[in-house]
Amino acid sequence: MSKFTKLLKSKVVKEGIKQAQKHALPVIKKELEKKKRQCEKIMEQSRYAHYVSTVLFQKRNRRMKVLNHHRDLELYGMGRSAAVFKLKNENRVIKIFYSPFEETAKEEKQNYEKLNGDDYYPVIYEAGKNYLVMDFIEGKTFFECLAEGIPLDPYYMEEVDRGLQYAEKAGLNPSDIHLHNLILTKKGNVHIIDVARFSQEKKCTQWNDLKWAYTRYYQHAYFPKKIPRWVMYTVSKLYRLYRYIYN
Ligand SMILES: Nc1ncnc2c1ncn2[C@@H]1O[C@H](COP(=O)(O)OP(=O)(O)O)[C@@H](O)[C@H]1O
């Protein structure tokens, strides 16, 4: 047996190899897992970015229309600044902002970061120049609840208050709180979405005005609990006109 083989077989060297394996293996394993996670994130990022690139908007008669989108996406909701798509095999949505609302996308992302995944708000998973990927909140907006006659208990209004207080504590200025931006889940949880305007400086009275109408009219025993959509749209238009004139 050569001197080298003897050395390899010696107890000291064997123990040395054992120790090195014991300490080095977990470190290598951890590094590999980190790299794997990084790769997965990059792949996921390009996947969401790819979905976004398949969406085509067109403005017709001052309204946005979706002309095309990937088959893994399902158009779920449309607002004034963005269209929201549900991902077919995931519990997430992609909110894609129309041009020129890229700045709104940035503001909304920053505001969600300040809210830090609080239970009242969706968690954000990825943000691009004109899109946000966030939790899908399954439920009905307060607007849909009123349209379908689903009762809005005072508890839900208090929950919105609590969610907004949390945002204030996080240094934000809750604004643009209206019926389309409040979601009630089947389990009776309330969530707030669309926080882009939470960083504006101007005081917004919309939520207080809504609460006033809720106490003054909705809670009245004879007030109908199911309100036609056209009535709500008309009231909302008149309200916006009133604010435009008096603010
Ligand atoms: N995370 C979400 N989960 C479920 N529905 C959502 C979510 N985000 C938006 N929506 C739906 O899409 C609509 C438009 O989204 P919103 O963020 O309010 O757009 P905008 O900023 O243009 O007003 C909402 O009224 C709601 O019905």
Ligand SMILES: [Mg+2]
């Ligand atoms: Mg909205």
